[in-house]
Amino acid sequence: MDDLIKKIIKFRDDRNWKQFHNAKDLAISLSLEANELLENFQWKSSHEALKNKAENIEDELADILIYSILFADEIKVDINEIISRKLQKNTIKYPINKSYGSNKKYNEL
Known part of the structure; x- marks a missing residue:
């Protein structure tokens, strides 16, 4: 990259x-x-x-x-840094056990 x-x-x-x-x-x-x-x-x-x-x-x-x-x-x-940070935030917003297979926004889970 x-x-x-x-x-x-x-x-x-x-x-x-x-x-x-x-x-x-x-x-x-x-x-x-x-x-x-x-x-x-x-x-x-x-x-x-x-x-x-x-x-x-x-x-x-x-x-x-x-x-x-x-x-x-x-x-x-730094692109790598900001993407990693955003993925960490999304991991919290979209836990697998609540978001798996769902198209709902984080505040609807």
Whole structure:
């Protein structure tokens, strides 16, 4: 993962784009890319979208992940650390014995 992060940062830096990548604009870009991902599913079943739009779905997901990495870099957080911390919180919110096989939110368990 570290090599991939370095490649993303290098790609950005080689183009002198860091000047445009402040936290606000990266957050906006994340939202916009997530909406572009959603467009692939509009008026289609999941199966149909995944069958007919697979490449575009992958491209949009890649954009979301890239912007997420750039956002983490901008706000100076360690991706592994924040994901581990969130998984710990979710382990408490969603204990296996209450959440297994359930789609209920933690406050409904």
